[in-house]
Amino acid sequence: MNAPGFFLVIEGPSGIGKTTVTGLVHDELQASGAPVLATKEPSTSPIGAMARSGTHDYRGLALACLVAADRYHHLDQEIGPALRDGAIVVCDRYVPSSLVLQALDGVDAEFARQLNQHAPPPDLTVILTGAPERTRKRARDRGASSRFHRDDATRHAAEDRMYRALISELRKGGWDLLHHDLGDEPAADVARLILDALRSRRPARSDR
């Protein structure tokens, strides 16, 4: 994005570890003295809260529009201002979540793309994938708070497949994308890898 900050998105299937890694990356950046904002989608705005708490009631096109409306509001009210202030924004889920989850929810892929076409590409998007059975076990052990978290081997496999398929498509669209296929490594190792990628793309503040 054309702003002095850096927009970093962490993506991947439910249970892969996005929230855990977002927290670790945020804490490490904060400890190093960098200006950082950790956020997530759906956001904490009233639209985001409606989407997050309503995945049992809202489905298909209605949910696709709700999460897109929340995304544009989030960009306008929280992400954009933080980037203009020079912060590193670390966001748990963004457009790729809609391209995967809304498609799994029966929304036409082209419609989901068009709905999100005005959401700018982040400066770096990390897509985490991993063996669907391991991801499924982590999600099951953590517990479900959404229709998309239900314990379903077929859905976990489909999410993993769809995220992998998105990688080349987004790169062709000009997105800077880091793909990491997780094994058994701890979340701290994943966070370190992401921090290295971030630092290689964002010179230290004193160099800018």
Ligand SMILES: Nc1ncnc2c1ncn2[C@@H]1O[C@H](COP(=O)(O)OP(=O)(O)OP(=O)(O)O)[C@@H](O)[C@H]1O
């Ligand atoms: N590298 C890891 N190794 C082992 N367990 C992990 C790892 N990363 C995360 N976990 C655990 O897996 C579970 C799911 O992690 P987390 O909630 O961060 O995933 P998520 O991708 O944000 O999921 P969702 O999209 O469903 O909210 C949590 O219990 C977390 O503690």
Ligand SMILES: Cc1cn([C@H]2C[C@H](O)[C@@H](COP(=O)(O)O)O2)c(=O)[nH]c1=O
């Ligand atoms: C960004 C985004 C989210 N959703 C849905 C999927 C989940 O039910 C929640 C997010 O909760 P999680 O703890 O991060 O898994 O919102 C969606 O359907 N589409 C989206 O683009």
